[in-house]
Amino acid sequence: MSKHNLFVGCGNMGQAMAAGWLLAGExxxxxxxxxxxxxxxPGIRTVxxxxxxxxxxxxLILGFKPQQLRDLSSDVARWATRDTVVVSMLAGADMAILRQLFPSARALVRVMPNLPVAVRRGVLPLLASDPEDKALQAELQPWFSMLGFAPWCASEEEFGAIGFVAGSTPAYVARFIAAFAAAGEGRGLDSGLALTAAREAVLxxxxxxxxxxxxMAELARRVTSPRGTTEAGLKVLDAELPGLIDRTLGAATSRSAELAAEIRG
Known part of the structure:
Protein backbone atom coordinates (compact mmCIF):
# COMPACT_ATOMS: atom_id res chain seq x y z
CA MET A 1 0.00 0.00 0.00
CA SER A 2 1.30 3.47 -0.86
CA LYS A 3 2.16 5.98 1.82
CA HIS A 4 -0.70 8.08 3.15
CA ASN A 5 0.15 11.78 2.97
CA LEU A 6 -2.19 13.98 4.99
CA PHE A 7 -2.31 17.75 4.58
CA VAL A 8 -3.79 19.50 7.62
CA GLY A 9 -4.56 22.83 6.05
CA CYS A 10 -3.82 23.15 2.36
CA GLY A 11 -3.56 26.72 1.13
CA ASN A 12 -1.64 28.05 -1.86
CA MET A 13 1.64 26.39 -0.93
CA GLY A 14 0.10 23.08 0.02
CA GLN A 15 -1.85 23.00 -3.23
CA ALA A 16 1.34 23.81 -5.13
CA MET A 17 3.13 20.86 -3.49
CA ALA A 18 0.23 18.52 -4.19
CA ALA A 19 0.15 19.66 -7.83
CA GLY A 20 3.89 19.01 -8.16
CA TRP A 21 3.66 15.51 -6.72
CA LEU A 22 0.74 14.64 -8.96
CA LEU A 23 2.63 16.04 -11.96
CA ALA A 24 5.54 13.78 -11.00
CA GLY A 25 3.24 10.76 -11.12
CA GLU A 26 2.45 10.23 -7.44
CA PRO A 42 -7.61 19.86 -7.13
CA GLY A 43 -6.82 16.23 -7.79
CA ILE A 44 -6.90 14.85 -4.24
CA ARG A 45 -9.47 13.82 -1.65
CA THR A 46 -10.56 16.74 0.51
CA VAL A 47 -12.42 16.57 3.83
CA LEU A 60 1.41 14.49 8.26
CA ILE A 61 1.95 17.83 6.53
CA LEU A 62 1.17 20.97 8.54
CA GLY A 63 -0.07 23.61 6.10
CA PHE A 64 -2.22 25.96 8.19
CA LYS A 65 -1.33 29.44 9.47
CA PRO A 66 1.50 29.40 12.02
CA GLN A 67 -0.62 31.36 14.50
CA GLN A 68 -3.07 28.43 14.62
CA LEU A 69 -0.48 25.91 15.79
CA ARG A 70 -1.22 26.10 19.51
CA ASP A 71 -4.98 25.84 19.00
CA LEU A 72 -4.81 22.92 16.58
CA SER A 73 -1.86 20.98 17.96
CA SER A 74 -3.76 18.78 20.44
CA ASP A 75 -6.17 17.49 17.77
CA VAL A 76 -3.44 17.06 15.20
CA ALA A 77 -1.01 15.40 17.62
CA ARG A 78 -3.33 12.41 17.98
CA TRP A 79 -2.45 11.52 14.42
CA ALA A 80 1.29 11.96 14.96
CA THR A 81 2.23 8.47 16.09
CA ARG A 82 5.48 6.55 16.21
CA ASP A 83 4.83 5.63 12.57
CA THR A 84 4.26 9.22 11.43
CA VAL A 85 6.68 11.78 10.03
CA VAL A 86 5.39 15.28 10.78
CA VAL A 87 6.33 17.70 7.99
CA SER A 88 5.91 21.35 8.97
CA MET A 89 5.66 24.25 6.52
CA LEU A 90 4.97 26.69 9.37
CA ALA A 91 7.21 29.76 9.35
CA GLY A 92 8.49 30.62 12.82
CA ALA A 93 7.71 27.19 14.32
CA ASP A 94 11.20 25.96 15.12
CA MET A 95 12.14 22.40 15.96
CA ALA A 96 11.95 23.00 19.71
CA ILE A 97 8.29 24.00 19.42
CA LEU A 98 7.49 21.04 17.17
CA ARG A 99 9.17 18.59 19.58
CA GLN A 100 7.09 20.00 22.43
CA LEU A 101 3.79 19.70 20.56
CA PHE A 102 4.37 16.39 18.73
CA PRO A 103 6.41 14.27 21.16
CA SER A 104 5.14 10.92 19.87
CA ALA A 105 5.96 11.42 16.19
CA ARG A 106 8.44 9.11 14.52
CA ALA A 107 10.33 12.14 13.20
CA LEU A 108 9.88 15.86 12.59
CA VAL A 109 10.87 17.61 9.38
CA ARG A 110 10.71 21.32 8.59
CA VAL A 111 10.34 22.38 4.96
CA MET A 112 10.10 25.85 3.45
CA PRO A 113 8.96 25.40 -0.17
CA ASN A 114 8.43 28.09 -2.75
CA LEU A 115 5.62 28.26 -5.30
CA PRO A 116 7.48 26.72 -8.29
CA VAL A 117 7.14 23.33 -6.58
CA ALA A 118 3.87 23.23 -8.55
CA VAL A 119 5.91 22.80 -11.74
CA ARG A 120 8.64 20.75 -10.05
CA ARG A 121 11.17 23.62 -10.17
CA GLY A 122 10.96 24.66 -6.53
CA VAL A 123 13.52 25.19 -3.81
CA LEU A 124 12.59 23.51 -0.54
CA PRO A 125 15.21 23.35 2.24
CA LEU A 126 14.72 20.50 4.70
CA LEU A 127 15.61 20.16 8.36
CA ALA A 128 15.14 16.96 10.38
CA SER A 129 14.69 16.67 14.12
CA ASP A 130 17.66 14.31 14.04
CA PRO A 131 20.11 15.55 11.38
CA GLU A 132 22.05 12.28 11.77
CA ASP A 133 19.09 10.10 10.77
CA LYS A 134 20.42 9.19 7.33
CA ALA A 135 17.78 6.50 6.84
CA LEU A 136 15.01 9.09 7.13
CA GLN A 137 16.80 11.40 4.70
CA ALA A 138 17.28 8.57 2.21
CA GLU A 139 13.57 7.71 2.48
CA LEU A 140 12.30 11.26 2.00
CA GLN A 141 14.87 12.68 -0.41
CA PRO A 142 13.39 11.18 -3.61
CA TRP A 143 9.91 12.31 -2.57
CA PHE A 144 10.86 15.91 -1.95
CA SER A 145 13.23 16.00 -4.93
CA MET A 146 10.23 15.41 -7.19
CA LEU A 147 9.39 19.04 -6.45
CA GLY A 148 12.80 20.58 -7.18
CA PHE A 149 16.03 21.33 -5.31
CA ALA A 150 15.65 19.88 -1.81
CA PRO A 151 18.83 20.21 0.29
CA TRP A 152 19.06 18.88 3.85
CA CYS A 153 20.26 21.55 6.27
CA ALA A 154 22.56 21.08 9.24
CA SER A 155 20.97 23.73 11.47
CA GLU A 156 18.00 26.04 11.96
CA GLU A 157 20.22 28.92 10.85
CA GLU A 158 21.10 27.27 7.53
CA PHE A 159 17.48 26.27 7.00
CA GLY A 160 16.30 29.82 7.62
CA ALA A 161 18.92 31.37 5.36
CA ILE A 162 17.99 29.19 2.37
CA GLY A 163 14.33 29.76 3.06
CA PHE A 164 14.72 33.52 3.12
CA VAL A 165 16.75 33.49 -0.10
CA ALA A 166 14.33 31.22 -1.99
CA GLY A 167 10.97 31.10 -0.23
CA SER A 168 9.62 34.50 -1.23
CA THR A 169 11.67 34.85 -4.40
CA PRO A 170 8.73 34.10 -6.75
CA ALA A 171 6.94 37.15 -5.33
CA TYR A 172 10.03 39.32 -5.68
CA VAL A 173 10.68 38.11 -9.23
CA ALA A 174 7.04 38.78 -10.11
CA ARG A 175 7.51 42.37 -8.95
CA PHE A 176 10.74 42.61 -10.98
CA ILE A 177 9.02 41.36 -14.13
CA ALA A 178 6.08 43.71 -13.59
CA ALA A 179 8.44 46.66 -13.13
CA PHE A 180 10.26 45.90 -16.39
CA ALA A 181 6.93 45.50 -18.18
CA ALA A 182 5.73 48.84 -16.82
CA ALA A 183 8.96 50.48 -18.00
CA GLY A 184 8.37 48.99 -21.43
CA GLU A 185 4.83 50.36 -21.49
CA GLY A 186 6.23 53.75 -20.53
CA ARG A 187 8.36 53.58 -23.64
CA GLY A 188 5.42 52.89 -25.91
CA LEU A 189 5.02 49.11 -25.90
CA ASP A 190 1.64 47.43 -25.81
CA SER A 191 1.02 46.12 -22.27
CA GLY A 192 0.74 42.47 -23.35
CA LEU A 193 3.88 42.65 -25.45
CA ALA A 194 5.82 44.39 -22.67
CA LEU A 195 4.82 41.75 -20.10
CA THR A 196 5.63 38.84 -22.40
CA ALA A 197 9.00 40.30 -23.33
CA ALA A 198 9.93 40.90 -19.67
CA ARG A 199 8.72 37.48 -18.55
CA GLU A 200 10.50 35.59 -21.32
CA ALA A 201 13.71 37.57 -20.79
CA VAL A 202 13.75 36.63 -17.10
CA LEU A 203 12.91 32.99 -17.88
CA MET A 216 27.00 35.23 -12.39
CA ALA A 217 29.67 37.91 -12.82
CA GLU A 218 30.81 36.24 -16.05
CA LEU A 219 27.27 36.05 -17.42
CA ALA A 220 26.84 39.74 -16.74
CA ARG A 221 30.20 40.51 -18.36
CA ARG A 222 29.18 38.72 -21.54
CA VAL A 223 26.21 41.06 -21.91
CA THR A 224 28.09 44.20 -20.93
CA SER A 225 30.06 46.06 -23.58
CA PRO A 226 32.51 48.70 -22.30
CA ARG A 227 30.78 52.09 -22.18
CA GLY A 228 27.61 50.49 -23.60
CA THR A 229 23.97 50.64 -22.57
CA THR A 230 24.07 47.65 -20.21
CA GLU A 231 27.07 49.06 -18.39
CA ALA A 232 25.21 52.33 -17.90
CA GLY A 233 22.20 50.47 -16.48
CA LEU A 234 24.33 48.29 -14.20
CA LYS A 235 25.90 51.35 -12.59
CA VAL A 236 22.43 52.29 -11.34
CA LEU A 237 21.41 48.75 -10.41
CA ASP A 238 24.65 47.84 -8.65
CA ALA A 239 24.49 50.97 -6.52
CA GLU A 240 21.06 50.12 -5.14
CA LEU A 241 20.27 46.41 -5.55
CA PRO A 242 22.51 44.80 -2.86
CA GLY A 243 21.23 47.09 -0.13
CA LEU A 244 17.64 46.73 -1.31
CA ILE A 245 17.81 42.92 -1.26
CA ASP A 246 19.44 42.94 2.17
CA ARG A 247 16.70 45.20 3.57
CA THR A 248 14.03 43.05 1.93
CA LEU A 249 15.32 39.83 3.50
CA GLY A 250 15.85 41.66 6.78
CA ALA A 251 12.16 42.58 6.88
CA ALA A 252 11.19 38.96 6.20
CA THR A 253 13.57 37.75 8.93
CA SER A 254 12.07 40.17 11.45
CA ARG A 255 8.56 38.99 10.64
CA SER A 256 9.64 35.37 11.11
CA ALA A 257 10.91 36.24 14.59
CA GLU A 258 7.57 37.91 15.36
CA LEU A 259 5.70 34.79 14.22
CA ALA A 260 7.89 32.61 16.44
CA ALA A 261 7.10 34.87 19.41
CA GLU A 262 3.37 34.67 18.64
CA ILE A 263 3.53 30.86 18.49
CA ARG A 264 5.31 30.71 21.84
CA GLY A 265 2.56 32.91 23.29
Missing amino acids: DANSFTAVRPSGTPV QRLGEIDRPPDR GSAWLAATSGEP
Missing part, protein backbone atom coordinates in the same frame (compact mmCIF):
# COMPACT_ATOMS: atom_id res chain seq x y z
CA ASP A 27 -0.79 8.34 -6.78
CA ALA A 28 -3.62 10.81 -6.10
CA ASN A 29 -5.15 8.27 -3.72
CA SER A 30 -2.13 8.59 -1.43
CA PHE A 31 -3.11 12.18 -0.53
CA THR A 32 -5.83 13.60 1.68
CA ALA A 33 -6.34 17.25 2.58
CA VAL A 34 -8.23 18.59 5.59
CA ARG A 35 -9.75 21.99 4.81
CA PRO A 36 -12.43 23.36 7.15
CA SER A 37 -13.89 25.35 4.26
CA GLY A 38 -14.50 22.15 2.32
CA THR A 39 -13.08 23.78 -0.81
CA PRO A 40 -11.65 20.90 -2.85
CA VAL A 41 -7.92 20.66 -3.42
CA GLN A 48 -13.50 19.21 6.33
CA ARG A 49 -12.54 17.53 9.62
CA LEU A 50 -9.79 15.33 10.97
CA GLY A 51 -12.51 12.99 12.21
CA GLU A 52 -13.25 12.05 8.61
CA ILE A 53 -9.81 10.52 8.14
CA ASP A 54 -10.11 6.76 7.82
CA ARG A 55 -6.43 5.86 7.61
CA PRO A 56 -3.50 6.96 9.81
CA PRO A 57 -1.02 9.12 7.94
CA ASP A 58 2.55 8.08 7.25
CA ARG A 59 3.38 11.73 6.58
CA GLY A 204 15.63 32.73 -20.51
CA SER A 205 18.20 34.44 -18.31
CA ALA A 206 17.43 32.14 -15.37
CA TRP A 207 17.62 29.07 -17.61
CA LEU A 208 20.97 30.19 -19.00
CA ALA A 209 22.27 30.80 -15.49
CA ALA A 210 21.10 27.35 -14.38
CA THR A 211 22.50 25.43 -17.34
CA SER A 212 25.71 27.23 -18.28
CA GLY A 213 27.55 26.68 -15.02
CA GLU A 214 29.20 30.08 -15.36
CA PRO A 215 29.65 32.51 -12.45
Whole structure:
Protein backbone atom coordinates (compact mmCIF):
# COMPACT_ATOMS: atom_id res chain seq x y z
CA MET A 1 0.00 0.00 0.00
CA SER A 2 1.30 3.47 -0.86
CA LYS A 3 2.16 5.98 1.82
CA HIS A 4 -0.70 8.08 3.15
CA ASN A 5 0.15 11.78 2.97
CA LEU A 6 -2.19 13.98 4.99
CA PHE A 7 -2.31 17.75 4.58
CA VAL A 8 -3.79 19.50 7.62
CA GLY A 9 -4.56 22.83 6.05
CA CYS A 10 -3.82 23.15 2.36
CA GLY A 11 -3.56 26.72 1.13
CA ASN A 12 -1.64 28.05 -1.86
CA MET A 13 1.64 26.39 -0.93
CA GLY A 14 0.10 23.08 0.02
CA GLN A 15 -1.85 23.00 -3.23
CA ALA A 16 1.34 23.81 -5.13
CA MET A 17 3.13 20.86 -3.49
CA ALA A 18 0.23 18.52 -4.19
CA ALA A 19 0.15 19.66 -7.83
CA GLY A 20 3.89 19.01 -8.16
CA TRP A 21 3.66 15.51 -6.72
CA LEU A 22 0.74 14.64 -8.96
CA LEU A 23 2.63 16.04 -11.96
CA ALA A 24 5.54 13.78 -11.00
CA GLY A 25 3.24 10.76 -11.12
CA GLU A 26 2.45 10.23 -7.44
CA ASP A 27 -0.79 8.34 -6.78
CA ALA A 28 -3.62 10.81 -6.10
CA ASN A 29 -5.15 8.27 -3.72
CA SER A 30 -2.13 8.59 -1.43
CA PHE A 31 -3.11 12.18 -0.53
CA THR A 32 -5.83 13.60 1.68
CA ALA A 33 -6.34 17.25 2.58
CA VAL A 34 -8.23 18.59 5.59
CA ARG A 35 -9.75 21.99 4.81
CA PRO A 36 -12.43 23.36 7.15
CA SER A 37 -13.89 25.35 4.26
CA GLY A 38 -14.50 22.15 2.32
CA THR A 39 -13.08 23.78 -0.81
CA PRO A 40 -11.65 20.90 -2.85
CA VAL A 41 -7.92 20.66 -3.42
CA PRO A 42 -7.61 19.86 -7.13
CA GLY A 43 -6.82 16.23 -7.79
CA ILE A 44 -6.90 14.85 -4.24
CA ARG A 45 -9.47 13.82 -1.65
CA THR A 46 -10.56 16.74 0.51
CA VAL A 47 -12.42 16.57 3.83
CA GLN A 48 -13.50 19.21 6.33
CA ARG A 49 -12.54 17.53 9.62
CA LEU A 50 -9.79 15.33 10.97
CA GLY A 51 -12.51 12.99 12.21
CA GLU A 52 -13.25 12.05 8.61
CA ILE A 53 -9.81 10.52 8.14
CA ASP A 54 -10.11 6.76 7.82
CA ARG A 55 -6.43 5.86 7.61
CA PRO A 56 -3.50 6.96 9.81
CA PRO A 57 -1.02 9.12 7.94
CA ASP A 58 2.55 8.08 7.25
CA ARG A 59 3.38 11.73 6.58
CA LEU A 60 1.41 14.49 8.26
CA ILE A 61 1.95 17.83 6.53
CA LEU A 62 1.17 20.97 8.54
CA GLY A 63 -0.07 23.61 6.10
CA PHE A 64 -2.22 25.96 8.19
CA LYS A 65 -1.33 29.44 9.47
CA PRO A 66 1.50 29.40 12.02
CA GLN A 67 -0.62 31.36 14.50
CA GLN A 68 -3.07 28.43 14.62
CA LEU A 69 -0.48 25.91 15.79
CA ARG A 70 -1.22 26.10 19.51
CA ASP A 71 -4.98 25.84 19.00
CA LEU A 72 -4.81 22.92 16.58
CA SER A 73 -1.86 20.98 17.96
CA SER A 74 -3.76 18.78 20.44
CA ASP A 75 -6.17 17.49 17.77
CA VAL A 76 -3.44 17.06 15.20
CA ALA A 77 -1.01 15.40 17.62
CA ARG A 78 -3.33 12.41 17.98
CA TRP A 79 -2.45 11.52 14.42
CA ALA A 80 1.29 11.96 14.96
CA THR A 81 2.23 8.47 16.09
CA ARG A 82 5.48 6.55 16.21
CA ASP A 83 4.83 5.63 12.57
CA THR A 84 4.26 9.22 11.43
CA VAL A 85 6.68 11.78 10.03
CA VAL A 86 5.39 15.28 10.78
CA VAL A 87 6.33 17.70 7.99
CA SER A 88 5.91 21.35 8.97
CA MET A 89 5.66 24.25 6.52
CA LEU A 90 4.97 26.69 9.37
CA ALA A 91 7.21 29.76 9.35
CA GLY A 92 8.49 30.62 12.82
CA ALA A 93 7.71 27.19 14.32
CA ASP A 94 11.20 25.96 15.12
CA MET A 95 12.14 22.40 15.96
CA ALA A 96 11.95 23.00 19.71
CA ILE A 97 8.29 24.00 19.42
CA LEU A 98 7.49 21.04 17.17
CA ARG A 99 9.17 18.59 19.58
CA GLN A 100 7.09 20.00 22.43
CA LEU A 101 3.79 19.70 20.56
CA PHE A 102 4.37 16.39 18.73
CA PRO A 103 6.41 14.27 21.16
CA SER A 104 5.14 10.92 19.87
CA ALA A 105 5.96 11.42 16.19
CA ARG A 106 8.44 9.11 14.52
CA ALA A 107 10.33 12.14 13.20
CA LEU A 108 9.88 15.86 12.59
CA VAL A 109 10.87 17.61 9.38
CA ARG A 110 10.71 21.32 8.59
CA VAL A 111 10.34 22.38 4.96
CA MET A 112 10.10 25.85 3.45
CA PRO A 113 8.96 25.40 -0.17
CA ASN A 114 8.43 28.09 -2.75
CA LEU A 115 5.62 28.26 -5.30
CA PRO A 116 7.48 26.72 -8.29
CA VAL A 117 7.14 23.33 -6.58
CA ALA A 118 3.87 23.23 -8.55
CA VAL A 119 5.91 22.80 -11.74
CA ARG A 120 8.64 20.75 -10.05
CA ARG A 121 11.17 23.62 -10.17
CA GLY A 122 10.96 24.66 -6.53
CA VAL A 123 13.52 25.19 -3.81
CA LEU A 124 12.59 23.51 -0.54
CA PRO A 125 15.21 23.35 2.24
CA LEU A 126 14.72 20.50 4.70
CA LEU A 127 15.61 20.16 8.36
CA ALA A 128 15.14 16.96 10.38
CA SER A 129 14.69 16.67 14.12
CA ASP A 130 17.66 14.31 14.04
CA PRO A 131 20.11 15.55 11.38
CA GLU A 132 22.05 12.28 11.77
CA ASP A 133 19.09 10.10 10.77
CA LYS A 134 20.42 9.19 7.33
CA ALA A 135 17.78 6.50 6.84
CA LEU A 136 15.01 9.09 7.13
CA GLN A 137 16.80 11.40 4.70
CA ALA A 138 17.28 8.57 2.21
CA GLU A 139 13.57 7.71 2.48
CA LEU A 140 12.30 11.26 2.00
CA GLN A 141 14.87 12.68 -0.41
CA PRO A 142 13.39 11.18 -3.61
CA TRP A 143 9.91 12.31 -2.57
CA PHE A 144 10.86 15.91 -1.95
CA SER A 145 13.23 16.00 -4.93
CA MET A 146 10.23 15.41 -7.19
CA LEU A 147 9.39 19.04 -6.45
CA GLY A 148 12.80 20.58 -7.18
CA PHE A 149 16.03 21.33 -5.31
CA ALA A 150 15.65 19.88 -1.81
CA PRO A 151 18.83 20.21 0.29
CA TRP A 152 19.06 18.88 3.85
CA CYS A 153 20.26 21.55 6.27
CA ALA A 154 22.56 21.08 9.24
CA SER A 155 20.97 23.73 11.47
CA GLU A 156 18.00 26.04 11.96
CA GLU A 157 20.22 28.92 10.85
CA GLU A 158 21.10 27.27 7.53
CA PHE A 159 17.48 26.27 7.00
CA GLY A 160 16.30 29.82 7.62
CA ALA A 161 18.92 31.37 5.36
CA ILE A 162 17.99 29.19 2.37
CA GLY A 163 14.33 29.76 3.06
CA PHE A 164 14.72 33.52 3.12
CA VAL A 165 16.75 33.49 -0.10
CA ALA A 166 14.33 31.22 -1.99
CA GLY A 167 10.97 31.10 -0.23
CA SER A 168 9.62 34.50 -1.23
CA THR A 169 11.67 34.85 -4.40
CA PRO A 170 8.73 34.10 -6.75
CA ALA A 171 6.94 37.15 -5.33
CA TYR A 172 10.03 39.32 -5.68
CA VAL A 173 10.68 38.11 -9.23
CA ALA A 174 7.04 38.78 -10.11
CA ARG A 175 7.51 42.37 -8.95
CA PHE A 176 10.74 42.61 -10.98
CA ILE A 177 9.02 41.36 -14.13
CA ALA A 178 6.08 43.71 -13.59
CA ALA A 179 8.44 46.66 -13.13
CA PHE A 180 10.26 45.90 -16.39
CA ALA A 181 6.93 45.50 -18.18
CA ALA A 182 5.73 48.84 -16.82
CA ALA A 183 8.96 50.48 -18.00
CA GLY A 184 8.37 48.99 -21.43
CA GLU A 185 4.83 50.36 -21.49
CA GLY A 186 6.23 53.75 -20.53
CA ARG A 187 8.36 53.58 -23.64
CA GLY A 188 5.42 52.89 -25.91
CA LEU A 189 5.02 49.11 -25.90
CA ASP A 190 1.64 47.43 -25.81
CA SER A 191 1.02 46.12 -22.27
CA GLY A 192 0.74 42.47 -23.35
CA LEU A 193 3.88 42.65 -25.45
CA ALA A 194 5.82 44.39 -22.67
CA LEU A 195 4.82 41.75 -20.10
CA THR A 196 5.63 38.84 -22.40
CA ALA A 197 9.00 40.30 -23.33
CA ALA A 198 9.93 40.90 -19.67
CA ARG A 199 8.72 37.48 -18.55
CA GLU A 200 10.50 35.59 -21.32
CA ALA A 201 13.71 37.57 -20.79
CA VAL A 202 13.75 36.63 -17.10
CA LEU A 203 12.91 32.99 -17.88
CA GLY A 204 15.63 32.73 -20.51
CA SER A 205 18.20 34.44 -18.31
CA ALA A 206 17.43 32.14 -15.37
CA TRP A 207 17.62 29.07 -17.61
CA LEU A 208 20.97 30.19 -19.00
CA ALA A 209 22.27 30.80 -15.49
CA ALA A 210 21.10 27.35 -14.38
CA THR A 211 22.50 25.43 -17.34
CA SER A 212 25.71 27.23 -18.28
CA GLY A 213 27.55 26.68 -15.02
CA GLU A 214 29.20 30.08 -15.36
CA PRO A 215 29.65 32.51 -12.45
CA MET A 216 27.00 35.23 -12.39
CA ALA A 217 29.67 37.91 -12.82
CA GLU A 218 30.81 36.24 -16.05
CA LEU A 219 27.27 36.05 -17.42
CA ALA A 220 26.84 39.74 -16.74
CA ARG A 221 30.20 40.51 -18.36
CA ARG A 222 29.18 38.72 -21.54
CA VAL A 223 26.21 41.06 -21.91
CA THR A 224 28.09 44.20 -20.93
CA SER A 225 30.06 46.06 -23.58
CA PRO A 226 32.51 48.70 -22.30
CA ARG A 227 30.78 52.09 -22.18
CA GLY A 228 27.61 50.49 -23.60
CA THR A 229 23.97 50.64 -22.57
CA THR A 230 24.07 47.65 -20.21
CA GLU A 231 27.07 49.06 -18.39
CA ALA A 232 25.21 52.33 -17.90
CA GLY A 233 22.20 50.47 -16.48
CA LEU A 234 24.33 48.29 -14.20
CA LYS A 235 25.90 51.35 -12.59
CA VAL A 236 22.43 52.29 -11.34
CA LEU A 237 21.41 48.75 -10.41
CA ASP A 238 24.65 47.84 -8.65
CA ALA A 239 24.49 50.97 -6.52
CA GLU A 240 21.06 50.12 -5.14
CA LEU A 241 20.27 46.41 -5.55
CA PRO A 242 22.51 44.80 -2.86
CA GLY A 243 21.23 47.09 -0.13
CA LEU A 244 17.64 46.73 -1.31
CA ILE A 245 17.81 42.92 -1.26
CA ASP A 246 19.44 42.94 2.17
CA ARG A 247 16.70 45.20 3.57
CA THR A 248 14.03 43.05 1.93
CA LEU A 249 15.32 39.83 3.50
CA GLY A 250 15.85 41.66 6.78
CA ALA A 251 12.16 42.58 6.88
CA ALA A 252 11.19 38.96 6.20
CA THR A 253 13.57 37.75 8.93
CA SER A 254 12.07 40.17 11.45
CA ARG A 255 8.56 38.99 10.64
CA SER A 256 9.64 35.37 11.11
CA ALA A 257 10.91 36.24 14.59
CA GLU A 258 7.57 37.91 15.36
CA LEU A 259 5.70 34.79 14.22
CA ALA A 260 7.89 32.61 16.44
CA ALA A 261 7.10 34.87 19.41
CA GLU A 262 3.37 34.67 18.64
CA ILE A 263 3.53 30.86 18.49
CA ARG A 264 5.31 30.71 21.84
CA GLY A 265 2.56 32.91 23.29
